[in-house]
Amino acid sequence: MSGEARLREEICRYGRSLFERGLTPGSSGNISLRLDDGGWLVTPTNASLGFLDPARIARLDAGGNLLSGDKPTKEIPLHSALYESRREARAIVHLHSTHSVAVSMLPGIDPKAVLPPLTPYYLMRTGGTALIPYFRPGDPAVADAIRGLAGRYGAVLLANHGPVVAGESLEGAVFATEELEETAKLYLLLRNLNPRHLSPAQVQDLVTHFGLTLPEHDHDHGHDHG
Template identity: 90%
Template structure:
């Protein structure tokens, strides 16, 4: 099996896993992988992540033009902007996962750090997650909003829409997206209960021990 064929199968396998666990319903969500030649593999438009066909996955060249496969997702500008600003990114996962979407609608959310440091793994896998204002799905303006973050965030939450997470591998992007959803679920369960967060010193210990790169000003924010 060629490397590209293996990557196509990988997109389908992870897409099916995300769909079967209810993390992205219907034909929502999309996955992309950056290839060594600068092109991409990306899930097609109006395709359920649970039923992707490896042969029909969209193949784009380095300029974003369709080379083969079905018409790609309309969220291409979103993916392109995140790849452009996160040079190390090799895969991006965008879902409409319920708890993350719910958190994106709450009035107290800090756009610089949507979720507080509830667990070590949310810090390790997601760092801080930025909130991007609402844009119509597929609106090219969302790309400018992503670029405005200057590559500081690998994890972004689109208001009233869903998470977009970049990783150095598809596995890494999927795991980080799942961690974001579980942290959002925890936050909703604990909201207004005054839970004990990780302290700034505990977050700094994780940063030092695991060599994490967090956005500036990320710390122990008040999420009343």
């Protein structure tokens, strides 16, 4: 099996896993992988992540032109902008996961720190999450909003829509997306209960020990502590 064939199978395997666990319903969500030649593999438009055919995954060249496979997702602009601003990214996962979408609709969410530091793995896997305003799905203007983050965030939450997460591998992007969803679930469960967040010293210890790069912001700003 060629390298590209293995990557196609990997996209299908992770897509099925995400779908079967209810993390992106129906034909929602999309996945892309950046290849060594600058081109991409991208899941097709209106395709369920649970029932992908590896042979029908879109193959794009470095200019975004379709070389083979089905028509790609209409969310190409947001994938393209995140790859452009996160040069180390090799994969992007976009889901309509319930708890992350719910958090994106709450009032008072800090767009520079969607979630507080509830667990070490949230920081270790996502590095923090930004919120950008609502855009119509597929609207090219979303690309400018993502570029405006200047590559500081590998995890972005689209208001009333869902998370977009980049990783240095597909596995890394999937794990970070799952961690974001679990942290969003924890946040909703604990709202108004005055939960104990990681302290600034504990966050700094994670940064030092694991070499994390976190966006510069006040983690506690803008969150309701009950």
